[in-house]
Amino acid sequence: MVDVGYTLSSEEHPPSDLVEYAARAEDAGFDFLTVSDHFHPWVSQQGESGFVWATLGGVSQATDEIPVGVGVNCPIKRYHPAVVAQASATAASMLDGRFFLGVGTGELLNEHVVGEHWPEHEVRLEMLEEAVEIIRTLWSGGQQSYRGEHFTVENARLFTLPEETPPIVVSAFGPTTARAAADFGDGFWAVGPADTVQTWADAGGEGPRYTQLSTCYADSEQEGVETAHEWWPNSELPGELAAVLPTTAHFEQACQTVSQEDVAESGLVTSRDPEDHVDSIRQAVDAGYDHVHIHQVGPEQERFLEFYEEEVLPAVEDAGLA
Template sequence: MSRYGYTLMTEQSGPRELVRYAAGAEKAGFDFAVMSDHYFPWLATQGHAPYAWSTLGAVSQVTSRIDLMTYVTCPIMRYHPAVVAQKAATVQLLSDGRFTLGIGAGENLNEHVVGRGWPPVNTRHEMLGEAIDIITRLLGGDDVTYRGRHFNVDSARLWDRPDGGVPIATAVSGEQSIRLFAPKSDAMIAVEPTAELAETWDAVSGRTADRKIGQLPICWDRDRDKAIARAHDQFRWFAGGWKVNAELPGPAGFAGATQFVRPEDVADNIPCGPDTDAIVEAVSAFADAGFTDVAVVQIGDESQLDFLSYAESELLPALRG
């Protein structure tokens, strides 16, 4: 049976609002909540980028049942992996074991701020592999001194650490990244409902029971035209695909790259409007591809409370039915 999640999207909401939406998502009956970890929004019209980890700490205290997860944190530039391990351990303690550390190789949009340049994808994958090794050892209770190609660690230790550790879910996009990260991870993250991803993960990891976690943008509204307009205004960047989205350096770049994307183009790729069946069909594509968990992204800060009420009364019963 699939598990359904709600996305706390830091690019479109402030920290106090995100905490309120997390409590609402638990009340609505979502199984888990994922939080993005950004320094910039994709487009200036989204208008937000609070610090995910402070917000997660607050979310852990206004919820008691719903699982929590980063979707995703990049532990290779903005954050040193030893610091990510400390943050993950702390959130796991605050949430009484409800947290999964979701990580990935990141986007230039967020990582360029530290002024180290933006390495090519193969280098980013090497860095992510080293980061996972460091994080895993620290979460396992080791005293870590490490000398790698990309990272050094000098006599690090986590003094407040959950006994059960922290599961690590890693974002992948194809066979190469799966072969690198499945042996080091507890779960898979991907944004395309492709059966080959899940099948390859199972084959490489040797574990068919791993969580496979997808994410899907939607723009629910009782008024379909209003939903399409909002999705075009705030989410047309999604049309670029992740190979493009990982490289652009800021909201102005995304605005320029998507200036010719039309509202109807967005509506062709993102379920917009009041049609519950269309949302269920889009979500079901992930289950059909072997994913165990799907988190929806409701587009637009101003629509969240109405969406959570709709999810409780209509969408989640339809998905589970």
């Protein structure tokens, strides 16, 4: 069985609009929400990048029961893990048992802004594990100090704590991180069906398994491809480019190599047939995921939400997936 969620894209929409979309998605019948945490958009066309912790405050007041998670936060450079512990504890308190924290090793685009060295992935993974330990320690209450290889915390105490400790879901895009996520995470996170979820499970990973699928619902499939190419070409960049390019200008230069044909062949769902959307979700379930959140690329959010409310989510249930 699968829970179907809706992605609040901080890179494409102003924070107040995201709050409205969150409430609308809950009314439409989505099972959970995710919201991205970036300092920059990937390309300037996207045009936004609000502070996610402020957005979460608005979402907490605009929604009633739907779970909400950050997907994903990088608690190792731009944020010190003690700050993430405080911010997430406050969000969890306001969301009253509905919050989960997604964490990952981050991208240079967002994390270099504080002027610190960007280490190789192996070091960032070590830092992430240490950061998660700090967050959990501070969530446990009382005055805490910590001296690790990468971080120091002195005499810190969180006075605002949620009644229920939120889960920490760890993002992974390769086997090394997937195995590490199995060791110290409460769940797994990836973008798109991938072999890494099986690696995580084989390593003893337990908990929910999240993946994101992209759509671009529009008046025609071609219009959907064109819109996705304009607004989200970065998804088709190969390898580790997304982790090492420092500015939106660099992403725009790299995205000049991405064609509309590349987008059309990427697995992005642009069909107006609800069964095609159900099939995409089914493929993610078959790959091992039980939480699938849908990212509607571009400005056409209300029509997408209406389409999913009236046609896709009922079809998911009829297919026996929900």
